[in-house]
Amino acid sequence: MSRVSEIAVSRPGLKKGPETSGLAGLWQRQRTPITRTAAALVFLGVWEWSVRAGMVDPLFLSSPTQVAARLFQVFADGTIWPHLWASGVTAFWGFFLSCAVGVPIGVLMGRSVLLRDTLEPFIMAQASIPTVALLPLFIIWLGIGVSARIALVFVGAVFGIVVSTEAGVSNIDRRLIETARSFTATEWEILWKIVMPAALPYIIAGMRLAIARVLIMVVVAELYASTAGVGYLIFQAGASYDTSMIFVGVVILAAAGVGMNTLLRAIEWRIAPWAGSRE
Amino acid sequence: MIEVREVSHGFPRDGHGGDMFHVLDDVSFTIKDGSIVSLLGPSGCGKTTLLRIIDGLIRPLAGEIRIDGTVVRKPATDRAMVFQEFNLLPWRTALRNIEFAAELHGVPRGERRGRAENALRRVGLDRFANYFPHQLSGGMKQRVGLARALSTNPKSLLMDEPFGALDPQIREIMQIELLKLLEAEGKTIVLVTHSIDEAIFLSDSVVIFSANPGRVISTLDIELPRPRWSNDEEIKASEAFVRYRKILWHLMKEQLRTSNEEGRA
Numbered sequence: 001m002s003r004v005s006e007i008a009v010s011r012p013g014l015k016k017g018p019e020t021s022g023l024a025g026l027w028q029r030q031r032t033p034i035t036r037t038a039a040a041l042v043f044l045g046v047w048e049w050s051v052r053a054g055m056v057d058p059l060f061l062s063s064p065t066q067v068a069a070r071l072f073q074v075f076a077d078g079t080i081w082p083h084l085w086a087s088g089v090t091a092f093w094g095f096f097l098s099c100a101v102g103v104p105i106g107v108l109m110g111r112s113v114l115l116r117d118t119l120e121p122f123i124m125a126q127a128s129i130p131t132v133a134l135l136p137l138f139i140i141w142l143g144i145g146v147s148a149r150i151a152l153v154f155v156g157a158v159f160g161i162v163v164s165t166e167a168g169v170s171n172i173d174r175r176l177i178e179t180a181r182s183f184t185a186t187e188w189e190i191l192w193k194i195v196m197p198a199a200l201p202y203i204i205a206g207m208r209l210a211i212a213r214v215l216i217m218v219v220v221a222e223l224y225a226s227t228a229g230v231g232y233l234i235f236q237a238g239a240s241y242d243t244s245m246i247f248v249g250v251v252i253l254a255a256a257g258v259g260m261n262t263l264l265r266a267i268e269w270r271i272a273p274w275a276g277s278r279e
Numbered sequence: 280m281i282e283v284r285e286v287s288h289g290f291p292r293d294g295h296g297g298d299m300f301h302v303l304d305d306v307s308f309t310i311k312d313g314s315i316v317s318l319l320g321p322s323g324c325g326k327t328t329l330l331r332i333i334d335g336l337i338r339p340l341a342g343e344i345r346i347d348g349t350v351v352r353k354p355a356t357d358r359a360m361v362f363q364e365f366n367l368l369p370w371r372t373a374l375r376n377i378e379f380a381a382e383l384h385g386v387p388r389g390e391r392r393g394r395a396e397n398a399l400r401r402v403g404l405d406r407f408a409n410y411f412p413h414q415l416s417g418g419m420k421q422r423v424g425l426a427r428a429l430s431t432n433p434k435s436l437l438m439d440e441p442f443g444a445l446d447p448q449i450r451e452i453m454q455i456e457l458l459k460l461l462e463a464e465g466k467t468i469v470l471v472t473h474s475i476d477e478a479i480f481l482s483d484s485v486v487i488f489s490a491n492p493g494r495v496i497s498t499l500d501i502e503l504p505r506p507r508w509s510n511d512e513e514i515k516a517s518e519a520f521v522r523y524r525k526i527l528w529h530l531m532k533e534q535l536r537t538s539n540e541e542g543r544a
Contacts, residue, residue: 175366176366176368180379181336182334182354182360183380183384184353184354184355184383184384189383193368193382194368197368197370198370
């Protein structure tokens with residue numbers, strides 16, 4: 001990096017880098033954040049303007065300022081917390097269980113051809129069922145409540161984690177396993193010192209994909225089997241034509257999705273820095 | 280002493296047994312303690328398979344390996360392998376890659392670090408202890424691979440084309456460094472190579488293999504003076520070296536010719 005800029009600087013008539021300052025320098029260093037912010041501002045501006053100019057009925061579209069005011073209000077008066085808590089509990093346990101079950105199954109399938117060939121059609125069948133169709137069944141088994149919601153989230157998210165874990169485990173460089181064997185590794189040591197670290201980037205990628213499914217399933221489950229939660233809030237707001245409140249829910253869900261993804265990405269960078277350099 | 284006794288091995292051609300593809304056919308020879316022996320032959324002669332059989336990674340279909348009189352059944356701590364593709368764990372630093380061997384050998388935690396640091400110093404990479412493999416050059420990676428094997432203080436070192444993935448000049452430098460590091464150690468070294476010059480320069484004796492299936496066709500003792508690393512240029516230009524190369528090339532050429540014709544048939 002530094003070498004490249006040295007060469008650039010040493011070439012006559014081509015002065016760049018440290019010299020530029022002020023707005024031009026800011027643009028050079030922060031181009032993407034600037035364009036992103038600009039895009040968001042344009043979008044929100046057009047939205048706000050079209051409502052204020054009377055082009056769209058605020059009942060259909062609300063407006064960014066109304067949504068922001070509402071968002072501030074629900075946090076200020078505390079009415080949002082029970083909903084966040086309810087959705088958070090469902091999301092957390094659903095996600096946790098799908099990892100706790102999905103990762104071991106994926107590892108076993110990746111390590112044993114027999115097991116993979118046996119289970120693969122069932123896993124595929126499970127993946128092709130629209131998960132929502134199972135909710136009535138969970139309600140019958142578990143009652144209308146948090147257990148049924150967690151079950152739905154679990155079933156929706158576990159597939160992706162199994163598949164990506166299995167891919168990570170079966171793609172392991174066999175030479176590394178042979179190397180460990182040559183240094184007298186036991187099967188258990190191969191699992192913990194070779195298989196798991198090698199599969200970790202895949203497992204985290206699977207978790208990131210699963211996050212999106214978790215959010216979908218939380219909202220769907222709350223539609224039918226809840227009296228609280230962000231999804232519940234959205235549907236209640238819809239029933240009473242409270243457009244601003246719908247957007248408040250959507251913004252919270254989007255923020256949760258982006259936040260979780262960023263967190264997992266940060267974890268991935270911390271514990272698997274070698275994986276990034278391969279791309 | 281490593282004894283290779285009437286070893287034959289093969290792989291099923293279609294994955295179901297029955298029709299076998301023979302890679303080794305009735306191979307026997309003996310390696311004295313403290314000597315450096317090269318297994319030389321065209322690719323496909325089973326020399327790499329034989330090295331894995333000696334290590335205990337593969338069980339031969341027939342015959343056996345004895346090390347100091349004991350039959351080899353699985354890998355053990357008295358020998359260590361160095362691999363052509365280095366086989367370092369990408370998620371571990373150079374130092375932690377070396378510690379990996381000691382971990383698997385059950386060396387206590389406190390002792391591992393010191394051993395690994397020592398091994399890294401011996402291969403001249405102490406400054407790179409915290410580098411990850413993808414940050415190291417090929418030659419450096421193989422030094423780490425060598426340090427990993429040496430850190431366990433094995434009685435014998437099994438090297439599978441250890442410099443085959445390096446460019447020619449680095450390869451020669453690594454050969455010199457290997458001798459410098461080990462010439463006084465008295466370790467037994469079994470080296471798989473397809474480079475005639477490498478085999479002559481490093482070895483006390485060379486075992487020459489035919490291909491398809493691998494058989495021992497000849498053994499040549501290399502009587503060049505040691506140490507060889509301090510005056511490698513003279514040794515490589517010496518009359519004896521040239522004579523050995525002529526003998527080996529003659530034998531190899533015949534093998535390459537026959538295996539080539541078989542390939543065409």
